[in-house]
Amino acid sequence: MTTTTGPHPTRRLILQGAAGVALLGLGNLPFGAAPARAAANDKYPEEAFKLKNEADAIKALYGKTVEPSDKVKLDAPEIAENGGVVPISVTTTLDKVTSISFFVAENPNALAASYRIPDGTLPAVANRLKMAKTTNVTAIVEADGKLYSATKEVKVTVGGCGG
Amino acid sequence: MASSIRVRSTSNGDITEVQALIQHPMDTGLVKDSKGEVIPAHFIQQLKFECNGKDVFVADWGTAVSKDPYVKFSFKGAKKGDDLKISWTDNKGGSDTTTAKIA
Amino acid sequence: MKARSALLLGSLSATLVAFALTSPRVIAADKVDPVADAKAFQNFYFQKFPDVKHEDFVNGPYSMNEDMKRQWQEKEEFPPYEFALDAGKEMFATPFKNGKTYADCFPNGGIGIRQNYPYFDTKEGKVVTLELALNRCREANGEAPYSYVKDEMASLTAYMAFTSRGKPMDIKIPDDPRALAAFENGKRYFYTRRGQMNFSCASCHVQSPGERIRAEILAPALGILNAMPIYRSEWSGMGTTSRRFVTCNSQTRAVPLEPQADEYRDVEYFLSYVANGLPISGPGARP
Numbered sequence: 235m236t237t238t239t240g241p242h243p244t245r246r247l248i249l250q251g252a253a254g255v256a257l258l259g260l261g262n263l264p265f266g267a268a269p270a271r272a273a274a275n276d277k278y279p280e281e282a283f284k285l286k287n288e289a290d291a292i293k294a295l296y297g298k299t300v301e302p303s304d305k306v307k308l309d310a311p312e313i314a315e316n317g318g319v320v321p322i323s324v325t326t327t328l329d330k331v332t333s334i335s336f337f338v339a340e341n342p343n344a345l346a347a348s349y350r351i352p353d354g355t356l357p358a359v360a361n362r363l364k365m366a367k368t369t370n371v372t373a374i375v376e377a378d379g380k381l382y383s384a385t386k387e388v389k390v391t392v393g394g395c396g397g
Numbered sequence: 398m399a400s401s402i403r404v405r406s407t408s409n410g411d412i413t414e415v416q417a418l419i420q421h422p423m424d425t426g427l428v429k430d431s432k433g434e435v436i437p438a439h440f441i442q443q444l445k446f447e448c449n450g451k452d453v454f455v456a457d458w459g460t461a462v463s464k465d466p467y468v469k470f471s472f473k474g475a476k477k478g479d480d481l482k483i484s485w486t487d488n489k490g491g492s493d494t495t496t497a498k499i500a
Numbered sequence: 501m502k503a504r505s506a507l508l509l510g511s512l513s514a515t516l517v518a519f520a521l522t523s524p525r526v527i528a529a530d531k532v533d534p535v536a537d538a539k540a541f542q543n544f545y546f547q548k549f550p551d552v553k554h555e556d557f558v559n560g561p562y563s564m565n566e567d568m569k570r571q572w573q574e575k576e577e578f579p580p581y582e583f584a585l586d587a588g589k590e591m592f593a594t595p596f597k598n599g600k601t602y603a604d605c606f607p608n609g610g611i612g613i614r615q616n617y618p619y620f621d622t623k624e625g626k627v628v629t630l631e632l633a634l635n636r637c638r639e640a641n642g643e644a645p646y647s648y649v650k651d652e653m654a655s656l657t658a659y660m661a662f663t664s665r666g667k668p669m670d671i672k673i674p675d676d677p678r679a680l681a682a683f684e685n686g687k688r689y690f691y692t693r694r695g696q697m698n699f700s701c702a703s704c705h706v707q708s709p710g711e712r713i714r715a716e717i718l719a720p721a722l723g724i725l726n727a728m729p730i731y732r733s734e735w736s737g738m739g740t741t742s743r744r745f746v747t748c749n750s751q752t753r754a755v756p757l758e759p760q761a762d763e764y765r766d767v768e769y770f771l772s773y774v775a776n777g778l779p780i781s782g783p784g785a786r787p
Contacts, residue, residue, distance in 0.1 A: 276455070278442050278443050278457050279457055280442075283457075283459040318463060318464065319463045319464075320463075323469075338461055341461050342425075342427060343459055343460065343461065345459055345461075346458075346459055346461035346462060347456060347457065347458050347459065347461070347462055348456075348457045349454065349455065349456050349457070349468075349470070350452070350454070350455040350456075350457075351454070352451070352452055352453060352454070352455075354453065354472055354473045354474045355453050355454055355470060355471070355472040355473075356412070356470065356471040356472060356473070358470065358471065359468065359469070359470050360467075360468070360469040360470075361456075361462065361466070361467060361468045361469070362462070362463040362466065362467045363461050363462060363463060364423075364425070364460075364461045364462070364463055365461075
């Protein structure tokens with residue numbers, strides 16, 4: 235710890251100010267006006283991960299409405315052998331995919347993972363997620379600036395959050 | 398120290414398939430240890446794959462990603478012998494990086 | 501099938517009691533005949549599950565349920581025991597302080613020999629498991645023994661099992677009355693009811709493989725040790741044969757034995773012998 239004052243206090247103030255603005259911005263964002271996930275920079279979407287509810291998390295991450303699509307193929311087990319490790323994958327025939335995200339509706343925080351798909355990367359991801367209890371899982375594919383989803387129920391008998 | 402990152406990347410003509418497994422507790426912050434004390438959240442937030450100077454895949458993760466996380470994806474434009482750089486950072490400022498040759 | 505999958509512990513035990521009255525044992529116990537026992541044991545499973553390929557029995561619960569098998573196959577693409585396997589390989593190659601290595605303690609330098617464990621040691625007159633042999637190797641070289649249930653021990657056995665993958669289990673019963681007695685004792689332990697719930701190992705793993713008990717699908721006893729050690733998601737880590745035995749005893753509120761107690765060694769001998777011919781598949785990944 236140093237006791238010099240110097241620029242530190244000012245810098246902190248500025249940072250706080252910026253954060254405040256960002257939060258306000260999120261809250262007031264009208265539907266459709268938010269930057270698409272892909273257009274956003276490299277920043278980790280901290281706020282979206284903190285939200286409990288799926289609709290709120292989708293709004294914070296994308297700020298747009300979602301339509302279900304049979305072009306999004308979500309693969310998830312019917313009964314998870316262990317809620318701590320549930321294999322979930324998605325593929326899609328949609329073009330111009332820029333991101334794929336996974337939401338677990340009944341988890342304490344709905345957003346589980348969000349993947350950026352740059353040009354040249356195939357629109358398909360497999361990962362393993364935790365589920366606290368029986369829940370819907372939704373994959374959202376962002377393609378050409380629009381959002382498409384697929385949802386499946388996964389039954390969980392051994393939960394993934396109780397350890 | 399052995400790397401926390403295991404990668405398999407294989408080129409199959411124009412498409413490179415990548416699978417990675419990372420050793421990390423991915424603690425949710427909701428679980429108590431045997432003494433009844435909460436284990437603080439400790440999880441990877443961002444995982445990046447770069448090839449030939451360009452991001453080919455970026456994962457943003459929350460606490461719902463399983464312990465020792467696994468991910469699989471494929472991309473175009475690389476060839477056998479190219480370097481794939483993998484790096485992650487977690488919510489406590491921890492990080493690791495490794496480079497794998499595409500086979 | 502759907503209705504049965506909701507089976508809980510209580511109703512399961514009721515089913516088992518009914519079952520026990522009609523066909524108590526797979527194996528006739530008149531006289532100690534391990535060859536006949538192994539044959540009867542294998543035939544029981546092959547007939548009960550005609551659609552399961554013989555070599556698939558070694559995959560525990562995954563041989564019994566398609567939805568679970570798919571989740572397992574996905575896991576196997578990059579299995580959770582990978583880190584333990586790497587650690588075990590490194591440990592195996594690292595010399596002790598005296599310059600010797602594990603390889604010096606085992607036939608064929610310890611590579612590709614897992615299918616011969618446990619074996620009956622005619623000098624000692626007892627069953628020797630791989631875990632026991634590893635700790636004896638450490639102690640003979642001035643190193644402290646490892647815990648028998650997880651961590652280093654599971655990493656070492658994971659690596660040794662990996663070098664034996666696909667090799668048929670090949671347990672010998674030497675011409676020694678004590679070896680036959682050990683086999684018989686293991687068999688007795690396996691079929692004896694114990695604990696508050698009055699279950700034997702066979703109640704679950706012979707009479708009910710494929711059934712759900714709470715959330716889990718029961719593994720068949722045939723080939724039940726071929727995948728050891730295992731990474732269990734429920735444990736968030738690796739466990740040895742001893743760890744699994746202790747867990748099964750505790751789950752039925754029976755008093756678990758010390759890892760590597762004589763009875764555990766004997767039951768391991770019995771279960772391994774009756775799996776002769778089935779491939780080693782360890783290390784395994786389990787729910």
